[in-house]
Amino acid sequence: xxxSHSRVGAASVCAAALAFSGLAATGLLAAQPAAAADPAxxxxxxxxxxxxxxxxxxxxxxxxxxxxxxxxxxMSDDGFSPQSFTPSATTLAAGGFVTFNSPKxxxxxxxxxxxxxxxxxxxxxxxxxxxxxxAMARCGGDGTGAWTTTATATTFGAxxxxxxxxxxxxxxQxxxxxxxxxxxxxxxxxxxxxxxxxxxxxxxxxxxxxxxxxxxSSSAPSATSIPAGGxxxxxxxxxxxxxxSLFLTDGNGTSxxxxxxxxxxxxxxDERCANGTGWFRTSATATPGSANSCTxxxxxxxxxxxxxxxxxxxxxxxxxxxxGTGPAPAGTSAxxxxxxxxxxxxxxxxxxxxxxxxxxxxxxxxDPANPSVLWAAKNKNWLYKLxxxxxxxxxxxxxxATGKQIRFAGGSGQPxxxxxxxxxxxxxxxxxxxxxxDNTVPKDTIMEFDPAATGSTLTPLHQxxxxxxxxxxxxxxxxxxxxxxxxxxxxPDSWLTANGWVDPLTGAPYNPADYPLHGSGLYAAGxxxxxxxxxxxxxSDGTFTTFGAVATGKASVMxxxxxxxxxxxxxxxxxxxxxxxxxxxxxxxxxxxxxVTYTNPAVMPTDNLEGFAIAPPSTCVxxxxxxxxxxxxxxxxxxxxxxxxxxxxxxTFPC
Numbered sequence: 259x260x261x262s263h264s265r266v267g268a269a270s271v272c273a274a275a276l277a278f279s280g281l282a283a284t285g286l287l288a289a290q291p292a293a294a295a296d297p298a299x300x301x302x303x304x305x306x307x308x309x310x311x312x313x314x315x316x317x318x319x320x321x322x323x324x325x326x327x328x329x330x331x332x333m334s335d336d337g338f339s340p341q342s343f344t345p346s347a348t349t350l351a352a353g354g355f356v357t358f359n360s361p362k363x364x365x366x367x368x369x370x371x372x373x374x375x376x377x378x379x380x381x382x383x384x385x386x387x388x389x390x391x392x393a394m395a396r397c398g399g400d401g402t403g404a405w406t407t408t409a410t411a412t413t414f415g416a417x418x419x420x421x422x423x424x425x426x427x428x429x430x431q432x433x434x435x436x437x438x439x440x441x442x443x444x445x446x447x448x449x450x451x452x453x454x455x456x457x458x459x460x461x462x463x464x465x466x467x468x469x470x471x472x473x474x475s476s477s478a479p480s481a482t483s484i485p486a487g488g489x490x491x492x493x494x495x496x497x498x499x500x501x502x503s504l505f506l507t508d509g510n511g512t513s514x515x516x517x518x519x520x521x522x523x524x525x526x527x528d529e530r531c532a533n534g535t536g537w538f539r540t541s542a543t544a545t546p547g548s549a550n551s552c553t554x555x556x557x558x559x560x561x562x563x564x565x566x567x568x569x570x571x572x573x574x575x576x577x578x579x580x581x582g583t584g585p586a587p588a589g590t591s592a593x594x595x596x597x598x599x600x601x602x603x604x605x606x607x608x609x610x611x612x613x614x615x616x617x618x619x620x621x622x623x624x625d626p627a628n629p630s631v632l633w634a635a636k637n638k639n640w641l642y643k644l645x646x647x648x649x650x651x652x653x654x655x656x657x658x659a660t661g662k663q664i665r666f667a668g669g670s671g672q673p674x675x676x677x678x679x680x681x682x683x684x685x686x687x688x689x690x691x692x693x694x695x696d697n698t699v700p701k702d703t704i705m706e707f708d709p710a711a712t713g714s715t716l717t718p719l720h721q722x723x724x725x726x727x728x729x730x731x732x733x734x735x736x737x738x739x740x741x742x743x744x745x746x747x748x749x750p751d752s753w754l755t756a757n758g759w760v761d762p763l764t765g766a767p768y769n770p771a772d773y774p775l776h777g778s779g780l781y782a783a784g785x786x787x788x789x790x791x792x793x794x795x796x797x798s799d800g801t802f803t804t805f806g807a808v809a810t811g812k813a814s815v816m817x818x819x820x821x822x823x824x825x826x827x828x829x830x831x832x833x834x835x836x837x838x839x840x841x842x843x844x845x846x847x848x849x850x851x852x853x854v855t856y857t858n859p860a861v862m863p864t865d866n867l868e869g870f871a872i873a874p875p876s877t878c879v880x881x882x883x884x885x886x887x888x889x890x891x892x893x894x895x896x897x898x899x900x901x902x903x904x905x906x907x908x909x910t911f912p913c
Contacts, residue, residue, distance in 0.1 A: 300326060300374050300378060300380045301322075301380075301518045301519070302320055302321045302322025302324075302326070302401075303318055303319070303320050303321070303322075303326055303350060303372070303380050303381065304318070304319050304321055304381050304396070304400075304401040304402070304516075305317070305318060305370060305372060305381045305382070305383045306318060306319035306355065306395065306396050306400055306401060306418065307393055307394070307395040307396070307412065307413065307414060307418060308364065308370060308383060308385075308390050308393065308394050308395075309364075309390055309391065309392060309393040309394070309412055309414075310363075310364040310365060310366055310368060310385075310390040310391060311390070311391045311392055311393070313359060314359055314360040314363045314364040315357055315358070315359055315360075315412075315414050316333070316343075316357065316358055316359075316360060316364075316370060317355055317356070317357045317414045317415065318345070318350060318355070318356045318357075318358075318372070319354075319355055319400050319401045320350040320351060320352055320353065320354050320355075320356075320401075321353075321400070321401035321402065322352055322597075324352055324596065324598070325349050325350065325351045325352055325354075325880070326349070326350045327348065327349055327350075328345050328347075328348055328349065328350055328356065329348055329375060330342075330374070330375025331343070331345075331372065331373060331374055331375060331380075332372075332373045332375075333360065333361075333370060333371065333372050333373070334370075334371045334373070334467075335360070335362065335364060335365065335368050335369055335370055335371075336365070336368055336369045337362070337365070337368075338362050340371070340373050340377075341361055341362070342361070343358045343359075343360070343361055344358055344359075344361075345357070345358045346358060346415070352596070355414075355415050355416060355417075356415075357414045357415050364390065366387050366388060366390075366391075367385060367386050367387040367388075367389075367511065368384070368385065368390070369382065369383065369384040369385075369511075370382065370383045370384075371467060378465075379465040379466075379467060379503055379518075380518070381503075381516060381518065382463075382503075382505045382513070382516065383405065383513040383516075384505075384507050384511045384512060384513050385405075385511065385512050385513065386508075386510030386511045386512045387510075388407075389407050389510070389512050390407070391407070392407075392408055392409070392412055393407075393408050393412040393414075394406070394407055394408070394512075394513075395408050395412070395413070395418045395419075396418055397418065397430065400417050400418055403418070404430035404431070404433070404514065404515065405430070405512065405513045405514065405515075406427065406430055428449075428451045428452075428453045428454075428455050429455050429508055429514065430451075430514070431449055431450045431451030431455070432447055432448070432449050432450075432451070432455050432457070432484060432506075432514060432515070433447070433448055433450065433514075433515050433530065433534060433535075434446075434447060434504060434506055434515045434516070434517050434530075435447060435448035435489070435529065435530050435533065435534055435550065436527050436528065436529040436530070436541075436544070436545065436546060436550060437498060437504055437517060437519070437527065437528050437529075438498070438526060438527045438528075438544050438546070439498040439499060439500055439502060439519070440526055440527075440544075442493060443493055443494040443497050443498040444491055444492070444493055444494070444544070444546050445462065445491065445492055445493075445494055445498075445504060446489055446490070446491045446529075446546045446547065447474075447484060447489065447490045447491075447506070448484075448488075448489050448530075448533070448534045449484040449485065449486055449487065449488055449489075450487070450534040450535065451486055452486050453486055454483050454484065454485045454486055454488075455483060455484050456482060456483045457474055457475075457481060457482065457483060457484055457490065457508075458473075458474075458475050458481075458482040458483070458509075459473065459475070459508075459509030460473065460474045460506065460507065460508050460509055460514070461473050461474065461506075461507050461511075462474060462494070462496075462504060462505065462506050462507075463496065463504075463505050463507075464494065464496045464497070464498060464499070464502055464503060464504055464505075465499070465502045465503035465504075465518070466496070469496050471505075471507065472494075472495050472496060474490070474492060476495065477492040477493060477494065477495050478490065478491070478492035489546075489547050489548065491546045491547050501519065502518075502519065503516065503517065503518040503519070504516065504517050517538055519538070526541060526543060526544045527540070527541050527543075527544035527545070527546075528540055528541070529541045529544075529545070529550040529551075530550060531550060533549045533550040534550075563597075563598045563599070563861060564598075564599055564600075564601070564861045564862070564900070564901065565598065565599070565600040565601065566600045566601035566602065566649075566900070567601035567605075567894070567899075567900035567901050567902075567904055571605065571606055571902070571903045574606070574609065574614060574615075574616075575605075575606035575608075575609050575614075575615055575616025575617070575892060575903055576615040576616065576617070577616075577617065577891055577892045577893040577894070577897075577902055577903055578615075578617050578866075578890075578891035578892070578893060579891065579893050579896070580832075580833050580863075580864065580865040580866045580891055580893060581866070582832075582833065582834045582866075583833040583834070583864060584813060584833070584834050584835060584836065585835075585836050586835060586836025586837070586838050586855070586857060587811055587812055587835065587836070587838060587840070587855055589855065590836065590838055590855045590856065590857055591854060591855065591856050591857070592856070592857060592860075593856050593857055593858055593859045593860070593909075594856060594911070594912055595859070595882065595885060595909060595910045595911040595912055596859070596882060596909055596910035597859045597860065597861060597909075598859075598861070598909065598910075599859050599861050599862055599907050599908065599909045600649070600907070600908045600909070601894075601900065601901055601904045601906070601907060601908075602649065602650055602651050602886070602906045602907065602908040603650060603651050603652070603904055603905050603906035604650060604652065604904075605903040605904055606892075606903050607652070607653075607904075607905065608634075608636055608640075608642070608661075608892075608905055610636065610638060610640050610660070610661065610663075611663075612638040612639060612640070612663070612672065612694075613636060613637070613638035613640070616892055616903065616905075617637075617890065617891055617892050618636050618637035618638055618890055619634055619635075619636050619637075619642075619868075619869065619888045619889070619890060619892070619905040619906070620634075620635050620636065620637055620675070620676045620677070620744070620816070620817070620868040620869050620888060620890055621633075621634070621635040621675075621676055621677040621678040621679075621688070621689070621744075621745055621746070621817055621868070621869050621888075622634055622635075622678065622817065622869035622870060622871035622886055622887075622888050623678045623679045623680055623686075623747075623819065623871050624680075624871050624872070624873050624874060624886075625680050625684075626680060626822070626874050627680075627684060629873050629874045629876060629877045630645060630646065631643060631644070631645060631654070632644040632645075632651055632871065632886060633678050633680065633686055634678065634869065634888065634906075635675040635676060635677060635678040635688055635869075636661065636675065637674050637675060637676060637694075637890070638672065638674075638675075638694060639663055639664050639665070639671075639672045639673045639674070639675055639694065640661045640662065640663055640664065640675070641661060641662050641663075641664050641675065641678070641686065641688065641707065641716065642658075642661040642662075643657040643658070643709065651886070651906050651908075657709070658714065662713075662714055662715065662716050663714065663715045663716070664688065664705070664707065664715070664716045664717075664718075665715060665716070665717050665718075666690075666693070666701075666703070666705070666717075666718070666721060667705070667717065667718050667720075667721040668717070669715070669717045671693040671694075671695055671696075671701075672693060672694040672695045673688070673690035673693065673694070673701075673703070673705065674690050674691050674692045674693065674694050674697070674701075674740070675688050675689070675690050676689050676690065676691055676743060676744045676745065676816075676868070677689035677743060677744055677745035677746040677747075677783070677784065677817060677818065678746070679746050679747050679748045679781070679818070679819070680748060681706070681748045681777065681779070681781075682748065682750065682777055682778035682779050683777060683778070684709070685706050685707060685708055685709065685719070686706075686707045686708075686709050687704055687705065687706050687707075687746055687748065687781065687796075688704070688705050688707065688746075689702075689703065689704050689705075689743035689744070689745065689746045689783055690702070690703050690705065690743065691731075691739065691740060691741070691742030691743050691744065691786075692736075692739045692740065692742065697736045697739060697740070698734055698735060698736045698739055699732065699739055700725050700728065700731040700732050700738075700739040700742050701723070701725055701739075701742075702723070702724045702725045702727070702728055702731070702742040702743045702783075703721055703722060703723045703724065703725070703743070704721070704722045704724070704743070704746060704781060704783060704794070704796060705718035705720070705721045705722075706718050706719045706720040706721070706796070707719065720796070720798070720800055721800070722794070722796055722800070722801075722802045724743075724783075724792070724794070724802070724804075725742075727792070727804070728742060728785070728787070730787065731787060740786075741785075741786045741787040742785065742786065742787065743783045743784065743785065743786075744784050744785070744786040744814070744815055744816045744817065744868065745783070745784035745815055745816055745817035745818035745819075745829075745830065745868075746781055746782065746783045746784070746818055747781070747782050747784075747818035747819045747820045747827060747828070748779050748780075748781055748820060749779050749780050749781065749782055749793075749820050749827060750778065750779040750820065751768075751770040751778055751779050751780070752778075752779075753820070753825060754768050754770075754779075754780065754844070755767070755768060755769075755770065757825075757843070757844035758844060758848050759844050759848055759849075759850065760847070760848030760849065761805070762805055762806045763803075763805060763806075767848065773795045773797070773803055775795075775797035775798045775799055775801075776795035776796060776797055776798075776803065777796065777798070780793050780794060780795050780805065781793070781794050781795075781796055782794075782808070782818050782820075782827055783818070784810075784815030784816065784817065784818045784829060785807075785815060786814045786815060786816065787814075788813070788814075789809075789810050789811070789812040789813050789814045789815050789829075789831065789835075790807040790808060790809060790810065790815070791807065791808040791810060791815065791818065791827070791829060791842075791850070792804070792806075792807050792808075793805040793806060793807075793808060793850075808842070808849075808850045808851075809851075809852075810829040810840050810842065810852060811840060811852045811855070812829065812831045812835045812838070812840060812855075813831070813834055813835055814831050814832075814834045814835060815829045815830065815831055816830050816831055816832050816834075816866075816867075816868040816869070816870075817829075817830040817868060817869050817870045817871075818830070819870065819871055819872065821841075821872050822874055822875055823872065823874070823875040823878075823883065823911075823912075823913055824841060825843075826841035826842055826843055826853060827841070827842040827850065828840070828841055828842070828870070828872070829842060830868075830869075830870040832865070832866045832867045832868050832890070833864045833865060833866060833867070836857060837857055837858040837862070837864060837867055838855050838856065838857055838858075839855065839856050839858075839870060840852050840853075840854075840855040841853045841854050841855070841856075858887065859909055862887065862907060863889070863893070863894050863895050863901060865889045865890075865891055865893050865894070866889065866890040866891045866893075867887045867888065867889050867890070867907075868888060868889075868890040869886075869887060869888030869890075870885070870886070870887055870888075871885070871886050872884075872885050872911050873885070873886075873911075875913055878913040881912060881913050882910040882911070882912060882913065883910065883911055883912075883913055884908055884909070884910060884911075885908070885909045885910060885911040886906060886907065886908050886909075887906070887907045887908075887909075888905050888906055888907075889901075889904070889905050889906075889907070890905075892904060892905045
C-alpha cells in the first residue's frame with residue numbers, strides 16, 4: 259500500500275470550480291466530509307497568515323479533502339510552552355479557514371508552532387523583526403505558497419489576496435523540493451527564481467520541538483548560495499523520521515518553506531510535482547540535485563493519496579496499457595470532491611471464461627433503490643452485482659460470486675457489453691456495440707435484464723437494436739465497430755418535465771403521455787465515435803422512439819449516468835478526453851447542453867477509465883457520497899505498482 263502525506267491545493271476547491279449553473283454552489287461548498295476523530299488529517303493543516311500588529315491573529319488553512327477537528331489543539335511561541343487557543347470554529351472544513359487570537363500575544367520577531375491534542379507538530383512559522391506587520395502570509399497559494407510580508411490589508415478567514423508583493427523577493431523563490439527519510443535523510447532545495455540567493459546563514463529544523471535549528475552551512479559547508487534554476491542538497495544533521503516535518507528559515511529567522519509527511523511518505527522520497535512548484539507527493543525514485551522524477555503511485559499534496567491495492571497477479575490476469583490519450587476540453591475544472599482515492603476491488607477480480615485476462619470492466623451504475631449495490635458491465639458479456647465487504651466491492655454471493663454471463667435476445671451471441679444503468683422499473687439495462695463472436699460488425703443495442711432472474715446466464719426481456727442509425731461504424735473494421743454505444747443512463751421523465759426540456763419531435767415541452775409505452779423515463783446512450791448522446795424512448799413492445807443526438811463538447815463518451823444529487827446527466831470520457839466528466843443541464847431554450855466539466859482526482863492514473871458512477875444522495879454522510887471509477891485495462895500505474903491488476907477506484911463527491 260503506498261503511503262504519503264496529503265497537502266491539497268485550495269484552488270481545487272474554490273467556489274469557481276463548483277459553480278453549477280442554476281444550482282446553489284454554496285450548498286456544494288458546505289458539503290464536507292466528517293471531521294477526523296483522530297489527528298490523521300492534521301498534516302493538511304497549515305499556518306496561512308499571521309499578524310503581530312496588536313491583535314496577534316493567526317489563520318489556519320485546511321489543504322486536505324477531509325474536515326479536521328481542532329479540539330484540544332495548542333500553540334506556542336518562542337517564550338512559552340504549548341497552551342490551548344480558541345479557534346473561530348472547532349472544525350476546520352476541507353478547503354476552509356479558521357482564525358484565532360494568540361493567548362499570549364506574538365512578538366515583533368517571534369515564532370509560532372501548532373500542535374495537535376496529542377502533541378504532534380502540525381506546522382511552524384518564524385519571522386524576523388517587523389515581518390509580520392501588517393501580516394505575514396503565504397503568497398502564491400493558500401497553504402503552500404512562500405511566506406512574504408503583505409503590504410495590503412489582511413485577509414483573515416478567507417483566501418490570501420492575489421496582490422502579494424511584486425516582484426516576489428528572490429529568496430521567496432527558494433523551496434524545499436525533495437526530502438528522504440530512508441537513512442540518508444537528504445534535503446534538496448531548489449531556486450525557481452531568476453537570480454542567485456545566498457543561503458549561508460539559513461537554518462532548518464525538523465518536527466522535534468526539542469531540537470534547535472541548524473545552519474545549512476554546517477551540514478553543507480560549500481552550500482553558500484543557490485544559482486537561479488539550481489539545486490543544493492545536504493544531509494540533515496537532525497535526522498528525519500518516518501513521520502516528520504522540515505522547516506526552513508532565512509538568515510533573519512523568517513519562514514521560507516515547510517513540508518510535513520506521514521509514515522513512509524518520504525521513502526524513497528517526498529518531492530514536489532511539478533518540480534519546484536507543485537505539491538509534495540511520494541515518488542518511487544529519489545533524484546537529489548536534479549529535477550524531480552514524479553514517478554510512482556501518487557501520494558500526498560494536490561494529487562491526494564492513493565490507498566489500498568496490492569497482491570500478486572496470481573489469477574493470471576493480464577493488464578493492458580492505456581491508449582488514445584488526449585487533452586481535456588477547454589474550461590475544465592478541478593475535481594470538486596475529496597482528492598484521496600482508494601483501490602476498492604481485489605486484484606484480478608474479474609477473470610472469466612470469456613475474459614481470462616481479467617480486463618474490460620467498463621460501465622458502472624448504482625442501484626437507486628438499493629445504493630449498497632453497484633452494477634458493473636464487463637465487455638466480454640458479463641454482468642456483476644457488487645456489494646461492499648470490508649470496504650471492497652465484491653460480487654454479491656447471493657446473486658453470483660463470479661458474475662453472470664449475458665446473451666443477446668434468444669440466448670445467442672457474446673454482447674460486447676459496455677454501459678449499464680438501472681431503469682425506473684428496477685431492471686438493469688446494458689448496451690453492446692458489437693457481438694464479440696463477430697467483432698467486425700457493429701451491433702449497437704440496448705438490452706433489458708431482470709436482475710431477479712435465476713440461473714448463471716441472462717437473456718434480455720427486451721432488446722432494442724439501433725445499429726442502422728450509425729452506418730459510419732459498419733466499415734468491416736473491428737476498430738470502427740468498437741466505437742459504438744459505450745454508456746447508457748436512465749433519465750427520469752420527472753427531471754425532463756420539471757426542467758422544461760423541449761421534445762425535438764414536436765417542438766413543444768416534452769409530454770411523457772405522448773409516448774405511452776416508454777415507461778417512466780428516457781435513455782441516453784453515449785456514442786464513443788463522436789462523443790454524442792442519443793436519446794431514446796424504449797417501448798415495452800420492443801420498438802423505440804429516437805429523440806435525436808445531444809452534443810457533449812467531448813471527442814468521446816465512455817459512460818453516462820443521471821445524478822440525482824446535482825440533477826444533471828453526466829457524460830464521462832476516459833484519457834481520450836483528459837479523464838473528464840461533463841455535467842449536462844437543460845438550458846433556458848429547453849435543450850440539453852453542457853454545464854460544467856470536471857477532471858478526476860489528480861492522484862488517479864491516466865488510463866482507460868471507462869466507468870463512472872456517483873452514489874445516490876440518500877447515502878450522504880457529512881456532506882459527501884461515494885464516486886466509483888473502473889479501469890477497463892486494469893493497468894493502474896503499471897507493473898509493480900499497487901494498482902496493477904485492479905479495476906475499481908473509490909473517492910468522494912459533494913452531496
